[in-house]
Amino acid sequence: MWSWVGHRVTGVVIFFFLLVHVLDTALVRVDPGAYDAVISAYKNPLMAIGEFGLVAAIMFHAFNGLRLILVDFLKQGPKIQRQLFWTVMVVWVVAVVGFGARHLTLAFTGGGH
Amino acid sequence: MTAQIDAPRAKRIDPKYNRARKSRNNFEMMAWLFMRLSGVVLVVLIFGHLISNLLVGQGVHAIDFGFVAGKWASPLWQIWDLAMLWLAMLHGTNGVRTIINDYAEKDRTRFWLKTVLYVVAAFTVLLGTMVIFTFDPCISETVAKSVAQCGAGA
Numbered sequence: 001m002w003s004w005v006g007h008r009v010t011g012v013v014i015f016f017f018l019l020v021h022v023l024d025t026a027l028v029r030v031d032p033g034a035y036d037a038v039i040s041a042y043k044n045p046l047m048a049i050g051e052f053g054l055v056a057a058i059m060f061h062a063f064n065g066l067r068l069i070l071v072d073f074l075k076q077g078p079k080i081q082r083q084l085f086w087t088v089m090v091v092w093v094v095a096v097v098g099f100g101a102r103h104l105t106l107a108f109t110g111g112g113h
Numbered sequence: 114m115t116a117q118i119d120a121p122r123a124k125r126i127d128p129k130y131n132r133a134r135k136s137r138n139n140f141e142m143m144a145w146l147f148m149r150l151s152g153v154v155l156v157v158l159i160f161g162h163l164i165s166n167l168l169v170g171q172g173v174h175a176i177d178f179g180f181v182a183g184k185w186a187s188p189l190w191q192i193w194d195l196a197m198l199w200l201a202m203l204h205g206t207n208g209v210r211t212i213i214n215d216y217a218e219k220d221r222t223r224f225w226l227k228t229v230l231y232v233v234a235a236f237t238v239l240l241g242t243m244v245i246f247t248f249d250p251c252i253s254e255t256v257a258k259s260v261a262q263c264g265a266g267a
Contacts, residue, residue, distance in 0.1 A: 015205035032178035
């Protein structure tokens with residue numbers, strides 16, 4: 001049940017970010033300076049924490065989504081759904097820690113800027 | 114973790130108010146299948162997007178107009194981003210449609226929420242598509258000075 005709640009919540013969060021992300025990227029069609037100014041907001045350490053949360057949400061939705069597909073299409077799927085869930089959690093934690101280490105280091109050290 | 118969240122629409126709606134009519138097509142089944150197929154493709158597209166934009170080189174610090182111009186100089190990334198835009202928007206719109214159907218119980222509320230959703234989604238997909246197809250790297254002076262396509266060195 002909680003993975004289902006998590007899937008819905010992360011899905012909605014990702015969808016709203018996607019709308020904003022298409023709008024900010026659309027600035028490349030309007031004015032290079034305006035695009036660079038908006039993108040520089042994404043490079044601020046506070047935003048980096050938000051990006052970390054967003055990528056954690058994306059990764060949960062991705063791995064749990066793949067689990068749903070296995071549960072739906074594998075003959076043994078429903079029987080092993082609990083093991084699959086814990087596999088998802090382990091892979092998710094590893095991926096999130098890996099991404100966080102890289103992204104937050106870049107954000108807080110200024111990445112050469 | 115003792116809290117229990119009932120499945121949406123479970124028990125609370127008297128069967129005589131069940132809004133499911135006999136469907137004449139298999140739209141919901143196709144939508145269900147689309148979520149799974151697009152989901153697998155999106156995992157590849159979005160992970161590739163995150164790796165190339167946030168993990169390699171200077172990560173997020175490398176992103177600016179020139180970075181986008183460099184990526185979209187390649188048809189691979191144009192197609193990648195176009196596919197990602199369409200699949201992610203359709204996948205997300207269908208997901209939110211499901212959530213609206215589950216939680217908005219009044220017919221009028223459901224109708225208006227979904228109308229807003231479809232208008233916003235159509236606008237976003239068309240805007241993004243237009244941006245990818247009509248992108249012009251030469252509007253940036255820095256890019257224009259260094260790219261032959263913009264007449265640099267001519």
